[in-house]
Amino acid sequence: MEPLLSVENLRTYFYLSRGVVKAVDGVSFNIMRDEVFSLVGETGCGKSVTALSILRLIGPPGKIVSGKVMFEGRNLLELNEADMRKIRGKEIAMIFQNPMTSLNPILTVGFQIGEPLMAHFGEDKKSAISKAIKLIRRVKIPDPDIRARYYPHQFSGGMRQRALIAMMISCRPKLLIADEPTTALDVTIQAQILDLLMELKKDYKTSMLMITHDFGVVAEMSDRVGVMYLGNIVEMGEVEEVFENPLHPYTKGLIACLPLKPERKKKLEHIPGVLPSPINPPRGCKFHPRCKYAMDICREKPPETIDLGGHIVACHMYSR
Amino acid sequence: MAGMLKYAVKKIFLGIPAILGVSIILFSIMHMIPGDPIVLIVGERVDPSRIEELREAWGLNKPIYIQYFYWLSHFIQGDFGTSIIHRQPVSDLIFSRLPFTIELTLTSLIIAYIIGIPIGVVAALKRGSWIDYLAMGFAIFFYSMPGFWLGLMLMLLFGLYLKWLPLSGYSGPESLILPALTLALPSIAMIARLIRSEMLEVLTEDYVRTAWAKGLPSRTVIFRHAFKNALIPVIVMFFLQLPWLIGGAVVIETVFAWPGMGRLLYKSIVRQDYPVVQAIILIIAILTVISNILGDIVSAILDPRIRLEEAG
Amino acid sequence: MNPLLEVVNLKKYFVHSRGILFRKKIVVKAVDGVSFSINRGETFGLVGESGSGKTTVGLTILMLYKPTSGKVFFDGMDITEIPRRKMKEFRRRVSVVFQDPYSSLNPRMTVRQHLLRPLKIHKIASGEKADELIIETLRKVGLGVEHVHRYPHQLSGGQQQRVAIARAIILRPDLIILDEPTSSLDVSVRAQILNLLLDLQKDMGLTYLFISHDLLTIRHMSDKIGVMYLGKIVEIAETDELFKNMKHPYTATLLSAAPIPDPRRKSLKKMIIRGEPSSPINIPKGCRFHPRCPYAIEKCSRKEPSLVDIGGGHVVACHRIGEIDVSSEARAVWSILIGSRQVK
C-alpha cells in the first residue's frame, strides 16, 4: 500500500556561528493511512526538527539540505510557498508542545480556531466562528458558545491544548503531527488529552505522527515507532516488537533504565556517558562512545540500516 | 467605561503625592539657585534700596515654605500666580504656548512612529541582512546627530537655499514640518529599535509558529499575529513619551523660533522665574500622570489579558 | 527515636495583588495544613501534580518562604523561630537540589565557585584544602577535575545536576530536599542521577525529602510516600503498602493515568477522571478532590475529610474508605509493571 507520507533521507542542518548542527541527518520513514507513528528520542535527537521540516517550518539559521518528503505523490520540499501553505493546516496539521504559549493572546479562541477555515476554505468570519464553536464542543470544552469568545489566558492548560487540537483538526487534515502534545501537562490531564487524540483519530481517520520522549506515550498510542539518536533513526518497527525485542543497544538501554524494578532503591541500568555535542558528533556510529557493545568498526563507519522483516535497525551488530 | 473613569480618577488621586513631591523638590531647587530674580532682571541703573522694596512688594522676602504654601494654595484654586519677569499671569504665558508645544510634539511623534515602525519591522524581518543594517544605520545616524546642528542644517537647506519651507516661527501648518522633522528624526532610531526588538521577540513566539502551521498567508501571520502583538508596547510607549517631549524641545524651539513651552521653561529657569517654572513642571507632571493613565487604558483596550484581568 | 524532620500543620499562603487597573488581593493557599515526619536515613516521597503545593512545602521547610502558620521541627528544634546564629547551622545541615539544573546554577559562576561558596560561608575550608574537598566531592558525584573551571552552560544537563548535587552534599548535610531532581532530565541520564542519589544516601547516611510528580520514580526512591492534592496530603503510607493497597481515589488515578511504557497497557481500561484541578485560589468546599472524584457522594462536597490512620502508618483522607476499592484497577496496572520484562 502506498504510504500517506514518506520521508526519504531528510537532512536539516542549522548553520550557527559556532558550526553546523546536523539536527536531522538522513532520516527516512513512512506513515501509512490511519496509522500512528511515533518518533521517540531524547532532547536534541532531532525529532522535532524532523516534524518541522515536513511542514517546512524551519527558519534561519536552519535549512533543509536534502531529502524528499512525499505526501500523496508530491514532494513537499519542491512545492512553492503558496502550494505549501495549502498543505499546512489543511492536509497536514501540527500541534505543538506548549499550549500555554501556542495561542495568540490578543485574539479570541473561537477566531483562532476558525482561522484555518477562513484561510483554506475562504469562509467568512461568522461561519468560521460558528464552525469553531462546533469544534470546541467536539474537543469537549464545556459551554462552547461562551468559550469561543474567551481569550487564551482565560483557559487552563488542558483547555488550551484542546483548543489547539480543535484548531488543527478544523480542516480535517490527513496527517496530524503532535509534537510532545502532553509534556507540559499534568498526568491526569495528559490522560484526557491522549484519550481525546485517539478518539479524534478514529473519528476522522487521520494518520498521526507523534513526537515524544516518553516511552509511556509511545506504548499507549502508536502502531509503529522510530527511535532517534543524534539526527538518525537507529531503530524502527511495530511498537510491540520494539518494546519486547529491542535490537539497538540504545533502545535496549532506554527501556532498561526505567525505574520499574520490583525491588526498590536498587541501582538501575543506565546508559553511560553524556550526549555528544551535535556540532562534533563522533565518527562512525554516533552512539559508539556510550555503547557497551562497541566494536572497532563502530568507530570507523556509520552503520547501514538493516531491515529485519519490518523491524529496522542501524547497528553493526546486525550487519551481515 | 465607568470603571475606566473610576480608575482614572483614582489614579489621578494616587498621582497627587508624586506631583506634590515634584513641586516641593522643584521649589527648593529653584531657591537653591544662587541669586535673586529681582537682581537678575533689573538693569544697571537701579538703586539697591529699590530692590528691597520690590522684593517685599512681590512677596519674595518671606520664608520659602510660606512662599510655597502661598503659591500652592493659589495653584489649587487655578491661580498660577504672576510671573516675576513678565509681571503677567502665568496661566496666560503657559496656555498660549501649550497648543504649539502639543502640536509640535504630537506631529514629531507621529512622524517618528510612521517612519520608525516600518524600519523596525523590516529590520526585524530581515535581521542580519543589508536591509537591516541600512535601515538601522540610517536611523542611528540621525540619532547620533546634535539636534540643533541637524535643525540648523535643515533650516538652511529647505528654508534659505531651496526656499521650500518656512524658515522659522509659526505661519501655518507648513512651518511645522521642519521643527517636527528635526525632533522626529532622532526618535526614529528609538522607535525602530523598540519595534525591532518587539518583533524579534514576537516572531519567536510559539503562537506565531502555530499561525504558520495553520497555513495562514504570510501577510496574515506577520500582521495579525506578529505585528499586532509587537505593536502594543510600542503604542503604550507613545503615551509615555508624550510628556517627556513637551519640555524636551528647548533646543529645537530655539532654533526654529517655535512659540512652545520649552523655550519659556528654559528662560524662566535661567532667570529664576519661580512661578513659571513651577507651573510648567507641575503641568508636565500632571500630563505624565494622565498619559500614564492613557497608556494603561490603551494597553487594556489592545491587550485582552489586561482588559479582562481588570474586569474579572 | 525522634524523627529528623517533623512538619506539623504547615500552611503557606501567598498574597498577590493582581491587575494593573483595579488591584485586588488574591490569596493562594499553596500549602494548606500539611503534616508528616521523616526519620533519619529515610527517604520520604512527596507526590502530586503541579499546583498541589509540593514544591512550596520543600521551600517552606528550607525557610526560603516564611510559613504562614505551622511548625517545622528539625532535629528537635523548631526552625520557624530560631535565631540567626542557629539558622546558619540549619542551612549547613539541610540542603536542596532543584528540578532544573541549569537554572539552579549561577550562569556566571564556575563549578569551583559554586562549590567554594558554601565552604566559605560556613568557614569549613579555604585555599588548597578547599580545593581538595571540592575535587573530592566532584569525584563523589562522578565528575572530574576537568570540570572544575567550567561554567554551567559548558556542561550537559546531567553534569549540571551532578554539580547541583555536589553543592548540596559538600557541607555533609543531614537532610537534602530533592525537588523533582530528575524530571527535566532525559531518560538515560535520569537513571544515572537516581543511582547517584541512592549511592550517596548509602555512603553518607543522608535523609531525603524526594518531591516528584512521577509515581514510578518516587516509588523507586522512597521508603514512605505522601500524596498531595491542592495543598493537602490525601494519603501517606509506606511505599509498598501504598502501591499494593492504595486507598485514596486520587492516588489510584495518578497511577492509572500515567502512561506506562508497555504496549500491553493498551488492553487495560484507563481510569480517566474528568475536569482539571481547581485553582488554589478557589479551593472547593468539602473534599478538595470531590469535583473530579468518580466515587464522590453528597457528603464529600460538604465536609472535608481528615486523615485517618488505617493501620501501619497508612493514613488516608477520604470519606469512603472501606466502601470503595480503588486498588483493584491499580493492582492490574501494577502487575504489568512489576512483571517487567527482562531486556535481552
Add this chain to the structure above:
Amino acid sequence: MSYSRRAISKIHALIAVVIIVAIAVPIIFFIYPHLMPSPTPQIQYKKTLVIAIPEEPEGLDIQQVSWANEIHDLIYQPLVVFDENMNMVCDLAVSWEVTDNGKSIIFHLPQDAQFSSGNPITAQVIKDSIERYRQISPYAEDFAVVSSIEIIDDYTVKLVCEEPPAYLWAVLITVYGAPVDVVSARSMGNEQFNVEAIGSGPYKLKEWVHGSHIVLVRNDKYKTNLPFVENKGPNPYIDEVIIRFIPEDLTRISELEAGNVDIVRGVPVDAVSRLMQNPDIKLYYTLQPGIDYIMVNVRKPPLDDVRVRKAIALAVDRDSLVQVLENTSIPWYCFISPSMMCYNETIEEIAKNTYSTNIDEAKSLLASAGWTDTDGDGYVDKDGAPLELTLLVPVDRPQLKRVGPLIQDQLKQIGIKVNVREFEYSYVRQKTREWDFDLALRAWSWADPDILIYLVHGTIANYTYANPTVDQLLEEGRTVMDPVERTKVYSRIQSILLEDLPMIPLFVNKEYTAVRKNVVGLIVLPPYGSIVINDVKIIIGES
C-alpha cells in the same frame, strides 16, 4: 525565513511604499502651494512691516519692565527725544522750558493729544503717569529728584525738583519717560495692562502670540512734533507691524536674507560683513551709549594692588579684540562713549596713550608688585602662589563671550593665569554685586554718565570700589545743568577712575540694524537705536 521569503519581500515593498508615502505626502502637500505661482504669500509686504528681534519682551507696560525694546518704541511716545545729532527735540510735547534756576521743567502739551484708547493726554495724566512710574517701576528712583509735579493748566505740567535734575533728561528722552494711559491701567489692573498696554505711539497692540510674535496696528490717533519726520501723523503706508521673536541668530539673519523679515535688530557680529555684501540689505548702526569693560574686584588681593590692575589694562590688546569682533566695535580706553552725554575726546586720547597695549610695561608693573615667574612655568608667582584669576564671562553677550578666551590668552602673555567661567549676564552682575569675583566682563547702555553712580559710587553702587572724591563728584554731576560744566565734572571722575582702574574699558559696540533695501524712510535714532517708522514705505517689486 525560507517559507516566507516571497511574502516578506511583498511586505517590504509595502513598507517601502508606506515610508515613501509618509515622507512624500506631507512634503508634496505642503510644497505644492509654494511651487505654484501663489498669489497669497504668507507675509504681506506692502502694508505690513516685519521686524525680528532676539527676545520676547517681558511685558508691554514700560513702567513695569526692566528692559525696553522696539515694541515699546512703537507703542509709546516720549515727551521729548534726541535727534540724530543728539539734540533734544519735541515728540509728544509741543515745547518745554527750564525755570527756577534749572530746578523745574515745564512741558506744554498739544491740546488734542490722545492715547490710542481715545483717552485724552492732559497735564493730570502726565502727573499720574509719573506717579505710577514712581510706584511700580524697578527704576522708580529715576524720578526721585522730582519733589512735586504741578499742574499749571490742562496742557501744561511742571516738574519741580529739589536741585537741578541734570540726569533726568536721560530718562525723559527714552520711552521710560513716555506717558502711559493711566486711566486704562487703573481699570485693567497692572497685570492686564502689562499685556495690553496703551500709549500714544504710532502703533498699538493688536495681538500678542506669546513666544512667537506681536502684531501692532496703526494708531490713528497718533500725532507727533518730531521735527525730522515728514509724516507727523499715522503712517498710511504701514498698517501693521509684526514683531517676531527669533532667539537664534542664524535663524534671524536667514529670515532676513530669505526676505521674510524686513528689519532685524540685534544683528550678530558674524553676520555684519556678510550682510554688508548683500545688495538686498542695508545696515544702520548707532554707537553703544556705554562701554564693554572688565569689572575688577578692587578689594580682593592681588587686584587690590593698582599695579596689577594697570598691568592687566596694559596687557589687553583691544585692537585684537575688535578684530575678532569683525570690527563691529571700536577699541575704547575711557569710560564715556561718544554717544553719551559729557563725552570728552581729550580724556579718551589720554587714556589711549596711557593704556595702549604694552606687554613689557605690564610685566614690569607686575614685577614691581612682586609678581615674577620664579618657577619658569610661564605664570608669575609671589610667595610660591601663582597669579591666578577667574574671569566671569556672560554667555548672552555675544561680543563679551567671544573675547573671553582671547583676553585669557592675552593675560597669559604677562603670566597671569585666567580661568574663564561663563554665566548668564544677569548672574555675572549678581556675582559682582556680591563681590564674589576677580574679573568680570560687563557692559552698559545708558546715555547719561550718571549711570556711573550705579557702578562706582561707594554706597549707592555697592560694588567693591569706593572713593569719596568720586562719590562727591558723582553727586555733583547730577545737579550741574550746564553741559560744559557737567562734562568737566565727569572728566574729573574719568581721570580718577583711570588712575584707580576699578573698571578696564575694552570697546564700544556698533549696534546694527539690518534692513531690506526696499524698506525706505527708516530712521534709527541715537543713542539707543530706536526706530522711527513714520516715513517708512515698503516698495515691492523693487529688487
Add this chain to the structure above:
Amino acid sequence: MYKSKIGIMDNVLLNARRIIEGLRMMFYYKMALIGFFIVCAVTIIAIAAPLIALRRYDETNVADRLKPPSSEYPFGTDDLGRCIFSRVIYGSRIALMVGLIVMLIEASIGVVLGLIAGYYGGIADKVISAITDIIWALPPLVLALGIVIIIGPGLLNVVAAIAIVSWPPFTRITRAKVQSLVNREFILAARAIGENNFNIIVRYILPNVLSPIIVLATLTIPSAILSTTALSFLGFGAQPPTPDWGAMLAEGRDKMIYAPWITTFPGIFIVITALGFNLLGDGLRDMLDPKLKI
C-alpha cells in the same frame, strides 16, 4: 585569588577561547564591528592627541583668524585664530571623558537603586520606582540646566548634571532584570546554602544583570556627548578654552554659512563618535540580548 593548580591551564585556555569567541561574534555582527573600530579609533586619537595635534588647543592667533582649511591648518581656524584640527583632536579626550564619567555615575546610581528596588521589593521598590518615574518624566535637558545653574558652569558640573537627571533607565532595566532573577532557582539555592543578601546581590544577581547594563552603558556614552552639546547650545557647556566639540559646534553656528569648517569638523566628529558608540551598543545588544528593550 587562589587557583587550583590542576586546571589552571584549562582555565587560561577557557578564557582565551571565550575572548576569541567574543571577537568572532563581533565579526558576525558587522554593525558592532564598525562601531568597535570607530570607538577604538577615537580612543587612540584621544590618547595620542599631543602627538597628532599641530598646536596647542588654546593658542589664539588673531592674524590667522577664520582661515579655511589649508596645509597649515588642516581644518581651518576659528574666529580667534585657533587651529580647529588641534582642537578637534584634543576634543576627543573631552568627549570620551564626558561619556565615560556620565556613564559611570549614571550606572552606579541606577544600578544600585535598581538592585535594591528589584531585590527587596516592597516599600523600597515603591519609593525608588516613584522617584525614578518622577525624574524620568521631567524634561532632562531642562532639569540638567537647572542643576548646572545651581552648581555653576564647567564641564565636570555639566557632566554631573546630565548624570543626575538621566540615570532612571539604568534603574528600570536593572530592576526589571533583577525581578526576573530573584525567584530563579539559583538564587533560592544560594539562600539555601546560607548566602546573605549582600552576597546574593553582588555575586549572584549583579553578574547576571550585567549584559543589559553593558549595552545601556555603551548607549549612554553617545547620549551624554549629545546632551553636553545641547547644553553648550544653550550656553552652559564646557568653559573656554576647553576644546569641547559641542561648544565648538555651538559657538561656530553663526558662521555656518560663510565659515562652515568651524562647525563641520567638530560636527562630523560628534556624529562619528556617537554613531560608533551607538552601533557598538546596538550590536552588543544583538549579541548579548536581542530582545532587550532599551
